[in-house]
Structure formats: structure tokens, C-alpha cells
Amino acid sequence: MKVVIVEDEIAASENLTYLINTIDPNIEILTVLDSVKSSVDYFSKGTEADLIFMDIHLADGISFEIFEQVSLSTPVIFTTAYDQYAIKAFKVNSIDYLLKPINEEELEEAINKFKSQSKSEQPVDNQIEGLMQLLQTKNKAYKTTYLVHHRDELLPIKTEDIAYFYIETGIVKGVTFTNKSYIIDKKLEDIESELNPELFYRINRQFIINRNAVANIKFYFNGKLIVNVNPPFSERIVVSKAKASDVKNWMNL
CATH class of the missing domain: 3.40.50.2300 (Response regulator)
Structure with missing residues (x-):
């Protein structure tokens, strides 16, 4: 071909x-x-x-x-x-x-x-x-707020205040820049489609990251990358070799 x-x-x-x-x-x-x-x-x-x-x-x-x-x-x-x-x-x-x-x-x-x-x-x-x-039509209006459960109330969390979304044991969570974690009652794929791609990027199957949350990017073995975020995450956030170039391009937007 x-x-x-x-x-x-x-x-x-x-x-x-x-x-x-x-x-x-x-x-x-x-x-x-x-x-x-x-x-x-x-x-x-x-x-x-x-x-x-x-x-x-x-x-x-x-x-x-x-x-x-x-x-x-x-x-x-x-x-x-x-x-x-x-x-x-x-x-x-x-x-x-x-x-x-x-x-x-x-x-x-x-x-x-x-x-x-x-x-x-x-x-x-x-x-x-x-x-x-x-x-030529107007741009899509991206998601600006997520309504989340917190104890006995519902809280509106601004999308721009969320540092990253991640999935763990089937549960999707959003972590704010103030390091508060909330369960998001949606699939990570659906959240990805709602977000502004200039601000958020799905760097692997587990994470969608706000560019403002990226502290630094380090080189890893076999062409992979490690993304360090603020607030810090307890485990390594690894980017595959196939996506490494796109992550760097996205950060350069």
C-alpha cells in the first residue's frame, strides 16, 4: 500500500x-x-x-x-x-x-x-x-463546569480549576489545583470529548491532564516520558513512545 x-x-x-x-x-x-x-x-x-x-x-x-x-x-x-x-x-x-x-x-x-x-x-x-x-460555524462550547457530589450537597467545580482527571478501579476522579478530589460520574472518554483540547490532553488510558498542571516532563527509557504534575500524583504518569512527540507538541501550543 x-x-x-x-x-x-x-x-x-x-x-x-x-x-x-x-x-x-x-x-x-x-x-x-x-x-x-x-x-x-x-x-x-x-x-x-x-x-x-x-x-x-x-x-x-x-x-x-x-x-x-x-x-x-x-x-x-x-x-x-x-x-x-x-x-x-x-x-x-x-x-x-x-x-x-x-x-x-x-x-x-x-x-x-x-x-x-x-x-x-x-x-x-x-x-x-x-x-x-x-x-465555518462557531466553535464548540467546551465544558466549563462539573457538578459533583460532596457529602450531602452538590458542588459546581470549574473545569479550569481541575488539574487532572484519572480513572482508578473503574472510578473517574477529578483533582483540583487545591488538591481536592471529587468523583466524576462519567466515563473518561466522555470527559475527553467535552474538554478544550488546547487546555486538556489525554496522555494515556488513565489520565487527562490540564496543561497548567504540568510541572515538568522527564525522559524515560525506550523513548517514553514521565509527566510530573501539581498537585503531585502518588504514582508515575508515563507517556508511551508513540505519544511522546504529540505530548511535547501539545505543550508547545
């Missing part, structure tokens, strides 16, 4: 390449394109790619502009840090997507999904207009 990556961030393209090669070493990366212009130049000449990974926001514009200038029948998996409106649009239009920072398991699932399906007979650009309209 041959793949083209459209991504303007070097670290992100390198990480995606690493993950793709880890999942399937037989996948060939034909090229990495970093702009709308270079993509139009490349695709206007035709491509041997079986699949395209395409970031939405590029250095010189929105990647959807590519489809206004060239016709593509090659299946596309978009990568995006955008809000839920865009994600719903991808599903409606039968275009796959990966939410940044890219998760290895989700990437593998997307690749396997592509392999199990035949190529779409309908050019991708025919499905783009609705996506562009939705992307």
Missing part, C-alpha cells in the same frame, strides 16, 4: 510516519507535502497513492482548498484537532478522520478499515462542501 501525507508540522509528520511504519512496515510513504500549493502541484500530475493522510490546517490555508483546484478519487483520512462539528461531518460524509494528537490504536483501526473496504467510486471533492460550511 502506498500513502501520501499532507502535514505542515515536521514533528507531526514524523510521528505519523513512525506510527504507520510500526503498524505496517510494508506501507510505503511516497511523499510528505506541507502546503496547499505543493499538494495541488503534486496531485495535479496524478498520484499512485492508495490512501492520503491530510491535516486540515496547513501553512498556507485549509486543505479543503486543494479539492477546489484538483479532483481526487483517492480515499482521504483527515487529521484534525478541530471541534465536534467537524467530527460529526466526517462521519456523515463517510470520510474517516483522526483526532490530534493521533492515537496509535485509532490509526491502526482507520488503516484496517480502509484495507477492508474498496476504494470509493465517488471523488472525495464531491463530499467536501458540507465540511467546509460546518468548519
Whole structure:
């Protein structure tokens, strides 16, 4: 299988390449394109790619502009840090997507999904207009408050005051910057979808961390990282090698 990556961030393209090669070493990366212009130049000449990974926001514009200038029948998996409106649009239009920072398991699932399906007979650009309209709508209003049980009352806790969420023995808890812990009656996956990705990031299966809670990040063995937080957590918070680059990129936003 041959793949083209459209991504303007070097670290992100390198990480995606690493993950793709880890999942399937037989996948060939034909090229990495970093702009709308270079993509139009490349695709206007035709491509041997079986699949395209395409970031939405590029250095010189929105990647959807590519489809206004060239016709593509090659299946596309978009990568995006955008809000839920865009994600719903991808599903409606039968275009796959990966939410940044890219998760290895989700990437593998997307690749396997592509392999199990035949190529779409309908050019991708025919499905783009609705996506562009939705992307121009106002941003999603992220969760600002969690109502939690505390003794015999309910307390409103501001999301920005929560340093991190974590799951332990099936129970999800939120820990505030004042080191108070509250049970959150939700799944960690649901909480992740409600939070502003610029402020919160799920660094592993157990933790979602507020960037303001990060005290420092230390290198660990085999390319992993250890994230130290305030208030401190009793155990090591480890980031896998696959996610290490994305965590560093997120902290650099």
C-alpha cells in the first residue's frame, strides 16, 4: 500500500510516519507535502497513492482548498484537532478522520478499515462542501463546569480549576489545583470529548491532564516520558513512545 501525507508540522509528520511504519512496515510513504500549493502541484500530475493522510490546517490555508483546484478519487483520512462539528461531518460524509494528537490504536483501526473496504467510486471533492460550511460555524462550547457530589450537597467545580482527571478501579476522579478530589460520574472518554483540547490532553488510558498542571516532563527509557504534575500524583504518569512527540507538541501550543 502506498500513502501520501499532507502535514505542515515536521514533528507531526514524523510521528505519523513512525506510527504507520510500526503498524505496517510494508506501507510505503511516497511523499510528505506541507502546503496547499505543493499538494495541488503534486496531485495535479496524478498520484499512485492508495490512501492520503491530510491535516486540515496547513501553512498556507485549509486543505479543503486543494479539492477546489484538483479532483481526487483517492480515499482521504483527515487529521484534525478541530471541534465536534467537524467530527460529526466526517462521519456523515463517510470520510474517516483522526483526532490530534493521533492515537496509535485509532490509526491502526482507520488503516484496517480502509484495507477492508474498496476504494470509493465517488471523488472525495464531491463530499467536501458540507465540511467546509460546518468548519465555518462557531466553535464548540467546551465544558466549563462539573457538578459533583460532596457529602450531602452538590458542588459546581470549574473545569479550569481541575488539574487532572484519572480513572482508578473503574472510578473517574477529578483533582483540583487545591488538591481536592471529587468523583466524576462519567466515563473518561466522555470527559475527553467535552474538554478544550488546547487546555486538556489525554496522555494515556488513565489520565487527562490540564496543561497548567504540568510541572515538568522527564525522559524515560525506550523513548517514553514521565509527566510530573501539581498537585503531585502518588504514582508515575508515563507517556508511551508513540505519544511522546504529540505530548511535547501539545505543550508547545
